[in-house]
Amino acid sequence: MRHSMMQSDVENRGLILDPRTKLFLLITMATFVLGGAGSDGLWFLTPCLCLIPLVLLLFSRKYKAAIKYSIIYLTMYFSFHYFGQKTTGITNFLLLGTTGIITRFMPNLMLGLYVVSTTTVSEFTAAMLRLHVSEKLIIPLSVMFRFFPTVTDEFSSINAAMRMREISFGGKNVKKMLEYRLVPLLTCSSRIGEELSAAALTRGLGGNVRRTNVCEIGFHIQDFILILLCFVPFLLVILPLSRVL
Amino acid sequence: MKNEKLKGKDLINVGIYSAIYFVIIFALAMLGYIPIFMPLLCVVGPIIGGIPFMLFLTKVKKFGMILVMSIIMGILMLLTGMGYYALIVGTISGLLAELVYWSGRYKSESKAVLASGVFSVWIWGNFIPLFTNIEGYFSTRQDFGQQYIDTLTNLMPAWMCPTLLVSAFLSGIIGGLLGKAILKKHFIGAGLV
Numbered sequence: 001m002r003h004s005m006m007q008s009d010v011e012n013r014g015l016i017l018d019p020r021t022k023l024f025l026l027i028t029m030a031t032f033v034l035g036g037a038g039s040d041g042l043w044f045l046t047p048c049l050c051l052i053p054l055v056l057l058l059f060s061r062k063y064k065a066a067i068k069y070s071i072i073y074l075t076m077y078f079s080f081h082y083f084g085q086k087t088t089g090i091t092n093f094l095l096l097g098t099t100g101i102i103t104r105f106m107p108n109l110m111l112g113l114y115v116v117s118t119t120t121v122s123e124f125t126a127a128m129l130r131l132h133v134s135e136k137l138i139i140p141l142s143v144m145f146r147f148f149p150t151v152t153d154e155f156s157s158i159n160a161a162m163r164m165r166e167i168s169f170g171g172k173n174v175k176k177m178l179e180y181r182l183v184p185l186l187t188c189s190s191r192i193g194e195e196l197s198a199a200a201l202t203r204g205l206g207g208n209v210r211r212t213n214v215c216e217i218g219f220h221i222q223d224f225i226l227i228l229l230c231f232v233p234f235l236l237v238i239l240p241l242s243r244v245l
Numbered sequence: 246m247k248n249e250k251l252k253g254k255d256l257i258n259v260g261i262y263s264a265i266y267f268v269i270i271f272a273l274a275m276l277g278y279i280p281i282f283m284p285l286l287c288v289v290g291p292i293i294g295g296i297p298f299m300l301f302l303t304k305v306k307k308f309g310m311i312l313v314m315s316i317i318m319g320i321l322m323l324l325t326g327m328g329y330y331a332l333i334v335g336t337i338s339g340l341l342a343e344l345v346y347w348s349g350r351y352k353s354e355s356k357a358v359l360a361s362g363v364f365s366v367w368i369w370g371n372f373i374p375l376f377t378n379i380e381g382y383f384s385t386r387q388d389f390g391q392q393y394i395d396t397l398t399n400l401m402p403a404w405m406c407p408t409l410l411v412s413a414f415l416s417g418i419i420g421g422l423l424g425k426a427i428l429k430k431h432f433i434g435a436g437l438v
Contacts, residue, residue: 023323030328034374101283104374105327112326136251136313137320143260144267144317151268182296183431186265190300190437193261197254205253 006121006145013118015059019127021223022115025052026108028230034108045233047077052229053110060118069110076102121145122215129213139205147196151189158184251309259310262301263317270294270368287372287409288416291365295420296427298364302357303428308347311364315339318367327371334370338363358421365417369410376406 033049050073057066080099121142128138158181162168167180204211219227270290305311316339319332342363349356 026323026326027329029326030323030330030374034328035330101375108326108328110326112324115324115326136256136309137316139253139256140260140263140313140317141320143257144264147261147264148268151264155268155272178293179427182269182293183427186297186300187431187435187437189261189265193258196261197257200257201253205257207253 006116006119006124006148014061015056015222016220017056017118017226018217018219018223019119019124020131020217021219021226022119023127024227024230026111026115028233029053029108029111032233034104045236049233050107052226053107053114056114057110060114062114062117065110065113069106073103073106076106120215122213123217126213126215126217130217143196143200143205147189147193150192151185154188154192155181155185251307251313255304255307255310256313258301258304259313259317262297262304263314265297266294266301266314267318267321269297284372284405284409287368287413290368291361291413291416292420292423294365295361295417295422296424298361299357299421299424299428300432302346302360305346306351308343311343311346311360312336312339315342315364315367319370322371328374330373331367331370334373335367338366354425358418358425361421361424362414362417365413365420366410369413372406372409376403 029049029052033046054066054070057063057069076099079095080103083095124145125138125142128141159168162177162180165180167176169177273290273293274286301314302311315335316332319329319335322331322335323329342360345363346353346356346360
């Protein structure tokens with residue numbers, strides 16, 4: 001996931017969604033699956049919402065992730081409901097804890113994986129501009145997404161070098177592990193960062209002019225379907241309340 | 246000095262240090278993937294993240310840089326599917342950390358350590374969903390019996406919520422001290438700060 005963070009392959013990604021739809025999806029999932037809102041009386045809601053990441057992963061041709069997700073989620077879901085009643089004591093405690101947390105967090109994490117692996121930095125920037133987010137947030141964000149691959153690359157090279165010097169788990173110098181990794185990482189990335197900022201400034205980042213973007217984003221039929229789907233749980237929660245009033 | 250606006254170079258610096266910070270937190274999150282140990286991230290994350298954060302603070306000279314970094318962490322958490330809770334918490338804690346460091350005129354070292362502690366509270370935001378709507382979550386599972394409910398309430402008791410908050414803050418301060426020591430040992434001599 002790290003190498004594919006916001007570095008999507010544009011040609012081969014199947015169904016395209018607007019980044020704003022993805023944000024709305026993330027918020028809906030966070031409210032209902034992660035936050036557990038409206039779970040009283042709407043027990044069927046959570047499993048239904050958990051299908052969304054699966055469908056999206058399938059449409060964007062990430063079959064491996066989709067299969068892994070469905071296997072893990074189903075195992076956890078059934079062991080939660082089946083073994084949860086059968087076991088007692090410490091086993092029960094560990095089992096319910098693990099399965100409970102995973103069934104709550106995993107659908108959201110999978111949706112997150114889908115979002116970061118199918119959105120490009122330009123698309124994301126364009127969506128942020130349309131949402132009228134301040135430049136002060138957009139510039140650091142786009143720099144950061146550009147910088148991720150560099151940092152992870154440096155990090156893995158340093159890791160390899162330190163493993164050769166036996167500074168790793170199971171090696172001779174476990175104590176030095178942290179210092180000998182972080183210090184070179186910080187030193188080289190702050191150097192690279194300075195070069196990057198000089199390069200970006202020459203391209204006019206942070207100037208007074210409004211920057212243009214070649215990415216075309218917009219809502220299509222698939223966006224409308226998903227947005228409508230996202231309104232369903234909100235309505236299901238709000239409607240009973242209004243009847244009481 | 247405090248009235249100066251953020252310019253391109255400052256914003257790029259924020260982006261670079263956010264990237265380093267996030268990669269480190271992300272690598273740690275991969276280590277702590279066993280759900281039971283997840284709360285430990287509240288301790289380990291701030292301690293190790295404190296090192297790049299202290300280096301970042303040496304570059305902070307204008308109002309808003311810490312706040313922007315904190316909001317960015319929140320946005321990243323939203324994008325990677327951890328919910329919007331960290332965004333809300335991060336905005337508040339980032340502003341507080343900014344005010345703490347600002348009150349030291351962006352120079353004071355002890356205020357920098359304190360700012361690192363306050364900043365680290367954003368991590369706690371990720372744990373809020375474990376504590377929200379506990380009653381509603383359990384009411385659907387009444388058929389599992391009282392024992393089940395007791396088990397889960399023991400696993401995530403309500404007092405854990407403030408404990409995690411305090412531990413994130415304290416670990417942030419330890420991380421800040423650690424970062425300060427490492428800065429002294431390596432970066433000041435090398436002329437990087």
